[in-house]
Amino acid sequence: MMIALSKARNLNLRLLLFALITAVLVAVSANETSAQKLSGEVEIKTMTYNIYSARKMGIEAIAAVIRKVNPDVVSLQEVERNTDVNPMDFPKEIAALTGMKYYFFAHALTLKKGDYGNVILSKYPLLQTKSIHLGVADDGDDTRSFGYALLEKDGKQFYFATTHLGYKKDDATRLKQINEILKEIKNLKQPIILGADLNSRPNSQTMPALQKWFTLPCQISNCEWTVPTPKPTYTCDWLIYAPHQAFEVKDYAVQFWADKESDHYPVVGTFNLK
Template sequence: MTYNIFGARSGGIPDLQMIADVINRAKPDLVALQEVDKNTTRNSKNGDIAKKLAELTGMDYHFAKAINVSGGEYGDAVLSRLPIKEKQSFNLEVDPTLGGERRSVARILVEKEGKEFYFISTHFDHLSDERNRIKQANDFVAMAKTFNKPMIVGADFNALPASNPMNILRTFFTYGCLNGNCSQYTFSTTNPDRTIDYLIYAPLNAFTPTYYTVYTWANKESDHFPVIATFKLNF
């Protein structure tokens, strides 16, 4: 699953249990979370959101900080029902001619069926100008090429399927969407009109997506729908 949980909203997340209920209903092995606060004033009642969601779902977790904000930290996280063998955090910078927010990459190494692979969460820039997303896509591909295991990435890329940033990502990654058809809208839950959240993977022969859908029933918990996929391990 990949899920932007709307944690950066003014006033924070009103009911973290609602987010946990969505995850618990889907029962995924792995969840990529975006817009995750840690001990911020805007999410003061929730505290360490990744840790709390891990407790509410019975999963392990890893949080990666992008920036300091509202007296705490903000970034991306992953939840895992599989044993986590390694946790790593990375950053994606912005185009200096544009400016904006540094972004984070949360990476864990997990094992299933005796096979090790990386599961990653990230969140690209949201500005209308795509220069930051283009830089982040190029930098993320370069980063991923240094990783020595197959990988699945869940992300809010803030980019449409045929956009320049997604075309850059597709030089290395493959869409998890069945037949490459990412036509199900993922944003917004009040007026769905675009696809900006994805599950992608690399290398091509390491995984076979057998199921891919957007959970449109989860339309009150966040401004993004969660995206769910099932992958067959081929390595």
């Protein structure tokens, strides 16, 4: 009898402890939410992902990665639409598979069959969208695109953008494209986050040129490498923002668990929009 009472008492103590821990966690979460509301800040979870045209494991695998991250908004690079590799309206299909029903395709190239570019996926309506083609220097690189959308979350508006800069070793095309991007966005009235494959090889001028306008979420020397999978050697996938005072970086990390679905790792950044 005494043994049974002791077991019951221990069980009740464990249940009480569990209830207390749960209450504390709920209170902490509520306090963080209340603090955000009082400060007027809005949390935005963003993601950028070069998907290698979903050549490795298909569209379902890419969608599964996005669902696991559960971001508010996503930038995808190397998207093929209605091609032999992806014989479907890829942006529409991946929007359906991820439950992110708002999407925008930023066209870069028309192929022999289908086309190629970047995509924005969003949980929130795209209030405005625009894309431009980016120029090429005399180095035989491909035409690229820059696309952006105006979104609103919890009463706060911001722009989210996507691009994939030139791949040649020399910086000439990338610097030309960066100048065109900065010219395009300099008169925007709301803050902006850019998710991109910047092909920013070590010691290139790509990042210094972008830092004329954008802020990086980490020091270049300390940022986690993103390419290639499964053994990355440098960082070329980024989430960067402007103006500096509009955002606070809450969390920023490469998703190293997603090492088979593409030749790039996805990057996730959570920002507080002030």
